[in-house]
Amino acid sequence: MLPFGDATPMPTPSMTVDPESVTPGFAGFAIIVLLLVAVVLLIWDMNRRIRRVRYRAEVREELDAEEAAANAAAEDGARPRDTGGDPDAGTSDTRRD
Numbered sequence: 001m002l003p004f005g006d007a008t009p010m011p012t013p014s015m016t017v018d019p020e021s022v023t024p025g026f027a028g029f030a031i032i033v034l035l036l037v038a039v040v041l042l043i044w045d046m047n048r049r050i051r052r053v054r055y056r057a058e059v060r061e062e063l064d065a066e067e068a069a070a071n072a073a074a075e076d077g078a079r080p081r082d083t084g085g086d087p088d089a090g091t092s093d094t095r096r097d
Helices: 025-075
Strands: none
Touching: none
C-alpha cells in the first residue's frame, strides 16, 4: 500500500491577483448602506401597518360592543340615553354647596 502524503507532492498556492484590486471599495460600501437603509425603512413601515391593524381591531370591537349594548337596550324597551359626551351627565349627584 502506498502512503498518501509521501508520494504525491502538494503544490503551494501562489498569489496571482493583487489583493488591493479585489476589495469592494466605495461602491460595495454604498450598496451595503443602501440595503441597510431599505431594510430599516421596510421594518418601520411594517411595524406602522401592524400597529394600525391592531388599533382598527380594537376600535371595531368597541363599536361592536356598543352596538350590542344598544340592541339589548332596544329589546328591553328602554332607549339608550344620550349624555352629549359629558361623562358626569348620567350621574345623579344632587349635593348643594
